[in-house]
Amino acid sequence: MQxxxxxxTQWPFAGVRQMCQYLVSLGYSVGNKHVRCLIILMGCKxxxxxxxxxxxxxxxxLRGLDITGSNQVWSADITYIPMCKGFLYLVxxxxxxxxxFLSWRLSNAMxxxxxxxxxxxxLAKHSIPDNFNTDQDGFRFLQAFCWTKEFASPRTxxxxxxxxxxxxxxxxxLQVQKRVHERL
Numbered sequence: 001m002q003x004x005x006x007x008x009t010q011w012p013f014a015g016v017r018q019m020c021q022y023l024v025s026l027g028y029s030v031g032n033k034h035v036r037c038l039i040i041l042m043g044c045k046x047x048x049x050x051x052x053x054x055x056x057x058x059x060x061x062l063r064g065l066d067i068t069g070s071n072q073v074w075s076a077d078i079t080y081i082p083m084c085k086g087f088l089y090l091v092x093x094x095x096x097x098x099x100x101f102l103s104w105r106l107s108n109a110m111x112x113x114x115x116x117x118x119x120x121x122x123l124a125k126h127s128i129p130d131n132f133n134t135d136q137d138g139f140r141f142l143q144a145f146c147w148t149k150e151f152a153s154p155r156t157x158x159x160x161x162x163x164x165x166x167x168x169x170x171x172x173x174l175q176v177q178k179r180v181h182e183r184l
Contacts (some may be wrong), residue, residue, distance in 0.1 A: 004019060004038055004044070004092070007019060009046045016032050016039060019035050020032050021037065023035065061131055062131060070079070071127050071128070071129045071130065072097060072129065072130050074093055074129040075096060075133040076092070076133075076134045077091070077134070078090065079092075086108065089107045089110050091114060092104040093104050103118045103121045104118060
């Protein structure tokens, strides 16, 4: 227990498996279950990340809202696509009512320009939505664009599950198309 306490004090992020591997390397005969029980008995808790006080939390405006209109809620999500040399970043803007991708853009740099361009393209085609939802990644381009517009941002730092799965599915389809194109 003294060794666990010493290691945990030095590396508070170490989990049960890391701790077990370390103790076995020192010659102790322990397993994951035994180490887990000792850590719980000692009351060791991992030091997890804490949010920055500069990151404001906003009330989630979409909770309990029935989405009945086409331009009622839009969402944006940013993900990355691994390439041979680096990454491509994908932004997708989604209409929640019909679950349709309004626009998407690819960029080789994580900058706000391509995100704003995708949003401006949508705003040129459609009217301004009542709400525009992003997760934490999308908040940067919201700061660059949305505060000058007339729609609300229901940001809480938590993305809605199906929005994430839609954009992940879209990203996966793009990756498959990229692989097929590379074979040709």
